[in-house]
Amino acid sequence: MSKQAVAASPQVQEAEMRLPWLVRARPYLIILPALLLLIGILYPFVMGVYYSFTAFNFKVPNSQFEFVGLRNYVRMFTDEDFLYATYITLAYAIISTGVELILGLVVAMLLNRDSRVAKILTPTLIFPMIIAPVIGTLVWKMMMQPSVGILNPILNFFGLPSLQWAAVPETALFSVVLVDIWMFTPFAAMMILAGLRSFPNAPFEAARVDGASFWFTFRNLTLPMLTPFIIIIIVFRFMDSLKMFDIIFAMTEGGPGNTLMTYQLTAYRTSIQFQRMAAGLPYAILLYVIIYIVSMYLIKAWGRAQRRAAGY
C-alpha cells in the first residue's frame, strides 16, 4: 500500500530498456503462476454472478440453464425479512467496530505507559484473536450455558439477574457482539499501540513544556496522527464484521428464529442448507457490492490521512 518505495531506481529501469525481451517480460513471467491461480478464483466468482440470474436449484436437474433475469434480486428486495437482514448486518458491524475502536484506543493508550502491569500484559494481547473464531465462540457459548456456564453465577455474585444470552431474541445480538468485541478489540489495540510507538517525541515534549492539557494534546496531536491507523482498523474490522459468519453460526446458526440472520447467514442458509443455490446468491453479491464501495472509499481516505500525517 505504501507508494514511496514502489519505484525502482532510474538506473535499473534504464538498463532494462536495452535488455532482450525475455528480461523485459520477466515481471509478467514471474507473476504468471499467481495469475493462473487468480483465474481459478475468479472463474467461480463469475459463475456465481451468472447463477444468480438463473433458477439454479440443487434439487432440480439442469435448472442452472434456466435464465430468469432479475427474479432472484427482485425476490430478495421484496422479501419481508430483507429490511431486517439489512438492519442486523449493519447493526452488528457498526456496534462491534465502534466499540472495538474506542476500547482498543483506551487499552492501547493505557498500555503505552511506563508501567510494569502494562509490560507484563502486552504480549498476551494477541491471544483472543489468534485462536479460531469458532472455538473462541464455543468457549463463550459454554460460559453462557445455563447448567455449566460461569457467566450467570458471576452476574448473580454481583447481585445482577441471570441472562438467557443468545437463547432469546432480546439479548442474542448483544451476546454475539460481545464475543466479537472480546475477539477483535486486541486487533484495534495492537494497531493503535504500533501507531503510538511510531510517533516522534518532539511534538509531545513541546506540548508538555507549553503546559498543554491532556485533552488538548490528545485532540490536536495524538488523534490526527493516529488517523491512518484508525482507518486501517475500520477497514479490517468493518469489512470483516459486515460478513461475519463464524461467530454467529457457532453461537446460534442465525437464530433464535431469524434474530441474527445477516446477509451472510441468509445466503448460507438459502444456498447451501436449503440448496436453493440461485436464491441465496443475491445476498452474497449485494454484500460484495457494499463491501467493494465502502473499502474503495476507506482506502482513498487512508491514502489522504497518510499523506496528511506525513506532512505535519
Next chain:
Amino acid sequence: MHTEKSQGRFASALSDVFLILYFIFALFPLVWMILVSLKSGPELFTTQFIFTPTIENYQAILFGDPRAAAGVVARQEFPRNFMNSLIASSGAVLISLIVGVPAAYALARYKFRGKEDLAFTFLSFRFAPELVVIIPLSVIYRQLGLYDTYFGIMWVYQLVTLPLLIWVLRSYFEDISPDIEHAAMIDGYSWWHVFFKILMPLVRPGLAAAALLAFIFAWNNFMFPLVLGGSNVQTVTVASLGYISSAQGFFNRMAAASVLASLPQIILALSIQRYLIRGLSFGAVKG
C-alpha cells in the same frame, strides 16, 4: 507520550486497575477453557475453581474413551481432525509461497501495466464475502471431483493465505533498496543468484512470519471446510461444532479439544511477535 509526573500516582494506579479489568475480560474465557478441560464429569456442574485436576479428558480425546457407553460419541476423531487441519493448512501455505513470493517481488520491484489493479484484486480476496466464491465452488467442486478432498480445501484456502503473503512480502521487498540488486548485477551475478542468494536471506524473517501467520489463518478458517469438505477432510474447526451439540455432559471433552486445537496458534503467534503488526495489517502498518 510518557506518564507525566503531574498526573500523579493515583491516575497511574487507576490506569493499571482498568488495564487489569480489561485483561480479565480478555483472558478469563481462555483460563476457564483450560480449567474446564481439567475437570472430571461430576465436577463440571459445580462451577468451582478449586477441584482435583484430571487429564482424563485429554486421554479420551487423543486415545479414545474406554468408559464410553454405547451411543455416546467418543471423541476419537480428534487426532484425525487435527491432522486434516495440519495437512490442509500447510499445503495451502506451501502453494501460496510458491506462487506468492515471485508475485510479491514483481509487484514490489517492476512497473508494468495494471500492476496496482492486480495487487488490489489479490487483496480483494481477503475482503470479499467468501460465499460469493464458495457457493458456486460447491457446484464446480462436485463436477470436478474436488469436493471433500485435501487439494480442494488447499485451493480455496488461497483466498486466505495468498493475499496475506503477497501484501506482507511486497512490503518487505519494498524495504530493500533496489540498489543492492543493481550493484550485484553490475558485479556480474545472474538474476537468479541475486534473487535467491541476496534478496531471500534479507526477507527471510519476514517471510517466515508471514507464512506462519497465513498458516494460523488457514487453520482457523471455518466456512471453507464446512461448505466444501465432508468427513474425509473435516478440520478441527468444523469438528468442534459437533463436540458441543453431541452431548451436554461432554463440555469438558470439548474444552480439552479446544485447548489442543488452540495451542499451535498461541505458540506460533508468540514466536513471531515482532512481525505480527505488519502481518495482521497486510503490510500497511510497519510495527
